[in-house]
Amino acid sequence: MSLAIRHNKRYHNLTIFLIVLFLLLLIAANLAFGTLTIPIKEVIKTVFGQEIDNEVWKNVIRRTRWPQTMVALGAGMALGISGLLMQTLFRNPLAGPSVLGISSGASLGVAFVILVAGRLFHVSFSYLDIWGEIAIIASALIGSMSVLMLILVFSRKVTGTLGVLILGVMVGYLANSIVGIFKYYSLEEDVHAYVVWGLGSFNRLSVEKAKLFALFTVVPSFLSVFLAKPLNLLALGDSYAKNLGLNIKLARHLIISAAGILTALVSAFCGPIVFIGLAVPHLAKLTMKTSNHFTLLLCTGLIGASTALLCNLVARMPGSEMSLPINSVTAFVGAPVVISVIWKKRKGQLTGG
Amino acid sequence: MNISPGKISRLSLVFGVLIMSIIMLSCNQKQKQKESWKKQNEIPLKYANGFKIIENDNYKQIIIYDPDNTDDIISRLKIFPKSYKGKLKEREIKAPVEKIICLSSTQLAYFIELNTINHIVALNSSKYLFNEKVNNKIDNGSIKRVGKEGNFNVELIAGIDPDLILVSPFKTGGYDALKNLGIPLLPIASYNEKRPLGRAEWIKLIGHLTGKKRYADSVFQSIDSTYNHYLSLVSDVEHRPTVFSGRFTSGSWYVPGGKSFIANLIHDAGADYIFDNNKKGGSPLDFEAVYSKGHDADFWRLQVSQPPGFTMEKFKKEDARYADFKAFKDTNIIFCNIRVKPYYEENPVKPHILLGDFIHHFHPDLLKDYNPRYYELLK
Numbered sequence: 001m002s003l004a005i006r007h008n009k010r011y012h013n014l015t016i017f018l019i020v021l022f023l024l025l026l027i028a029a030n031l032a033f034g035t036l037t038i039p040i041k042e043v044i045k046t047v048f049g050q051e052i053d054n055e056v057w058k059n060v061i062r063r064t065r066w067p068q069t070m071v072a073l074g075a076g077m078a079l080g081i082s083g084l085l086m087q088t089l090f091r092n093p094l095a096g097p098s099v100l101g102i103s104s105g106a107s108l109g110v111a112f113v114i115l116v117a118g119r120l121f122h123v124s125f126s127y128l129d130i131w132g133e134i135a136i137i138a139s140a141l142i143g144s145m146s147v148l149m150l151i152l153v154f155s156r157k158v159t160g161t162l163g164v165l166i167l168g169v170m171v172g173y174l175a176n177s178i179v180g181i182f183k184y185y186s187l188e189e190d191v192h193a194y195v196v197w198g199l200g201s202f203n204r205l206s207v208e209k210a211k212l213f214a215l216f217t218v219v220p221s222f223l224s225v226f227l228a229k230p231l232n233l234l235a236l237g238d239s240y241a242k243n244l245g246l247n248i249k250l251a252r253h254l255i256i257s258a259a260g261i262l263t264a265l266v267s268a269f270c271g272p273i274v275f276i277g278l279a280v281p282h283l284a285k286l287t288m289k290t291s292n293h294f295t296l297l298l299c300t301g302l303i304g305a306s307t308a309l310l311c312n313l314v315a316r317m318p319g320s321e322m323s324l325p326i327n328s329v330t331a332f333v334g335a336p337v338v339i340s341v342i343w344k345k346r347k348g349q350l351t352g353g
Numbered sequence: 354m355n356i357s358p359g360k361i362s363r364l365s366l367v368f369g370v371l372i373m374s375i376i377m378l379s380c381n382q383k384q385k386q387k388e389s390w391k392k393q394n395e396i397p398l399k400y401a402n403g404f405k406i407i408e409n410d411n412y413k414q415i416i417i418y419d420p421d422n423t424d425d426i427i428s429r430l431k432i433f434p435k436s437y438k439g440k441l442k443e444r445e446i447k448a449p450v451e452k453i454i455c456l457s458s459t460q461l462a463y464f465i466e467l468n469t470i471n472h473i474v475a476l477n478s479s480k481y482l483f484n485e486k487v488n489n490k491i492d493n494g495s496i497k498r499v500g501k502e503g504n505f506n507v508e509l510i511a512g513i514d515p516d517l518i519l520v521s522p523f524k525t526g527g528y529d530a531l532k533n534l535g536i537p538l539l540p541i542a543s544y545n546e547k548r549p550l551g552r553a554e555w556i557k558l559i560g561h562l563t564g565k566k567r568y569a570d571s572v573f574q575s576i577d578s579t580y581n582h583y584l585s586l587v588s589d590v591e592h593r594p595t596v597f598s599g600r601f602t603s604g605s606w607y608v609p610g611g612k613s614f615i616a617n618l619i620h621d622a623g624a625d626y627i628f629d630n631n632k633k634g635g636s637p638l639d640f641e642a643v644y645s646k647g648h649d650a651d652f653w654r655l656q657v658s659q660p661p662g663f664t665m666e667k668f669k670k671e672d673a674r675y676a677d678f679k680a681f682k683d684t685n686i687i688f689c690n691i692r693v694k695p696y697y698e699e700n701p702v703k704p705h706i707l708l709g710d711f712i713h714h715f716h717p718d719l720l721k722d723y724n725p726r727y728y729e730l731l732k
Contacts, residue, residue, distance in 0.1 A: 034639070034641045035638075035639055035642040035645065036642075036645045055648075056644065056645055059644065059648075059674065059677050060644060060645065063673070063674050063677070064640050064674065065641075133671075187478075193602075196603040196604075199603070199604070201603060201605075203640065204603060204604055206672065206673050206674075207673075271603075321636075321638045321642035322636060322638060322639070322642075323637065323638070323639040
C-alpha cells in the first residue's frame with residue numbers, strides 16, 4: 001500500500017515536471033515562431049535583454065509576441081482552473097466557465113457598449129480607440145460581475161447546486177437573447193465590431209496591459225489551490241462533505257466567486273474564449289489519474305496555460321501572413337477531448353471525477 | 354463485373370469528350386449572345402465592367418454583371434419611355450423613374466451628383482449623412498428611412514409603393530421579402546468596381562434611370578478628364594513613395610488587396626502600395642506581417658470614424674506599437690475621418706478628388722495650391 005502511494009507520488013512528480021517542461025517549451029516557441037522568420041540566436045539575445053541590430057525583430061519579439069505569450073498563458077491558466085472548479089462543484093463533466101452565464105454577462109455588457117451606447121450617446125465604438133477599449137473592458141467586467149452577484153445571491157437562497165446550475169444556464173440564454181435584439185436593431189459596422197470581439201483574441205493587449213493581465217490571472221490561479229480541500233470534500237457529495245464538517249455554503253460561495261472572477265477577467269480582456277475551460281480539466285484528469293484536487297488544480301493550471309499557448313501558436317500560423325481567430329483553434333483542440341469524454345462515459349469508465 | 358483498366362480509360366475518354374463538347378457548346382452560346390448584343394446599340398463604356406445598357410428601338414435593356422466576373426449576369430431590367438402604352442411585365446419599368454428607394458448610401462452619391470434626389474423616396478438607415486438637401490428631405494418626411502440590410506420595414510416600403518429599389522448585390526438577406534412586393538430590384542454593383550473611374554461611370558446608369566442621360570455623360574467626362582490630367586502629372590515622377598493602409602483592430606489587421614480600389618488609387622497617385630498581390634478583396638493579417646513589411650514605408654493611409662480632433666497622440670494611444678512605423682515617426686499619416694467628411698455619399702463620383710488628395714500628399718510639389726477634400730495629414 002505505502003509502496004503504491006510512493007510510486008504514485010513519483011509518477012505525479014515526474015508528470016508535473018514534464019508538463020512544466022512542455023510549458024516552458026511552448027513559451028519559447030511562442031516567442032520564436034511567427035510570421036517573421038527570426039534566427040533563434042537573435043530571439044534568445046532579445047529575450048535576455050541584449051540589444052540586437054535589427055529594430056524590426058526586436059520590436060516584434062518584445063512588443064507583439066511577448067505580450068501575446070503572457071496573455072495566452074494567463075488566460076489558459078485561469079480558464080482551465082475555472083472550468084475544473086465548475087465541473088467539481090456541479091459534478092458535471094461538461095460544465096465549464098461559461099456554464100454560469102458569466103461570459104454571457106460579459107458579452108451582454110460589451111454588446112451594450114458597442115451596439116446600443118453608440119446610438120444613445122452618438123459615439124461610435126466600431127473603430128476602437130483608447131476610450132472604446134476601456135469602455136469595452138469595463139462593460140465586460142460589469143456584465144460578468146453582475147451575473148456573478150446574481151448567482152451568489154441566488155445560491156444563498158437555494159440549497160442544491162442543481163438550482164444554481166440551471167439559473168446560470170438560464171441567465172446565459174437571457175443574455176444571449178438580449179444581445180440578439182441589440183444586434184437585430186444595430187448598424188452593420190457595429191454588429192461587425194461586436195462579432196469580431198466575440199471571436200476572441202490574445203493579441204489585443206499592449207505590453208503594459210498584458211503584464212497586468214498576467215498578474216491578475218496567474219496569482220489568483222495559484223491561490224485557488226487553497227480550494228483543494230473543500231473541493232475534495234464536495235466531490236464526495238454534499239451530505240458527506242457536511243458530515244465531515246465542511247461549511248457547504250461558504251465553500252460554494254468561494255468556489256463560484258473564484259471561478260467567476262477568473263472567467264470575467266479573461267472574457268473582459270480577450271473576449272469569450274471557448275472550450276479551453278471545458279476541455280483542459282479532462283486532460284488533467286486523464287494525465288494525472290487522481291481525484292486529489294491539489295494535484296488537479298496545479299495540473300489544470302499548467303495544462304491550461306500550455307493549451308492556450310499551443311492554440312495561440314497554431315492560430316498564428318507561423319510562416320504565413322494570415323492568422324486564424326483563436327476560438328476556431330481552441331474548439332479544434334477542445335472538441336476531440338469532449339468527444340472522447342462522451343465516448344468513455346458510454347463505456348462506463350468515467351466516474352465523474 | 355470485372356472492369357479492366359482498358360475499359361476505364363475508354364470510359365474516361367468518352368466522358369472527357371462529352372464534357373469538352375458541353376464546355377465548347379456553352380462557350381459558343383455565350384459568344385453568340387455577345388454578338389447579338391453588338392448588333393443592337395450598346396452604349397459604349399470606358400471603364401465599368403459591372404453593367405451594360407443596350408438601346409433598342411422602343412426600350413433600353415440594362416444588364417448588371419458581377420464586375421469581378423463579367424460572365425456572371427446578376428440582373429436585367431427593361432426601361433421603356435413614358436409614352437409606352439403596353440402593360441409592364443416583371444422586370445420592366447418606365448423612365449424617368451419617379452419613385453426610387455436607395456438601400457445604400459453609396460448609390461446616393463450618383464443622385465446627389467446628378468441633382469436628382471427628388472427621385473428618391475426612401476433610404477436605408479445609415480448613420481452619417483452630410484448632404485443638406487437630403488437631410489432636409491429626411492426631416493420633412495419626403496424621404497423615409499426604411500431600415501437596414503436584412504431588416505427592412507417591408508410594410509413601410511409597400512406603403513411607399515416605389516417604382517424601383519436599388520440594392521447592393523453582394524449582401525444577403527431581406528431581399529426576398531422585397532421581391533414578393535412585385536417591385537423591381539436593381540442591384541448596383543458599383544462598389545465592386547476596383548478601378549476608381551469604373552465606379553464613377555455608373556453615374557451613366559443612374560442618368561438613364563432618371564432621364565438625365567446627357568448630363569450624366571458630361572459629368573462623367575469631366576471626372577474622367579480631371580482624373581487623367583492628374584494621372585499625367587505623376588506619370589514620370591522619379592520617386593514613388595511606398596504606402597500601406599489600415600490599422601490593427603481586435604487582433605487582426607485588415608489589409609486591402611493589391612488590386613483593390615484603394616490600391617489602384619495609390620498606384621495611380623504615383624506611389625507604390627506595399628502589398629503588391631493580385632487580390633481584389635482584403636485579408637486579415639497579423640501585426641507582425643504588416644509591421645515587417647510596412648515599418649519603413651513612407652506613408653500610412655487611414656480611414657477612421659472619430660469625433661473631430663483626431664490626433665497622432667490619440668492614434669498612438671490605440672496601440673503603442675504604431676509609433677514604431679517610419680510613417681508615424683515622419684508624421685506621414687493621411688487619414689479620412691468619415692464622421693467629419695462626406696466620404697461615403699461622395700466617393701463613388703469623386704475619384705478625381707481622391708486622386709488629387711493622394712497626389713497632394715504623396716508628391717507635395719506637384720499640386721501645391723490644392724486643398725484636399727477627404728484626406729488630411731494626421732497631426
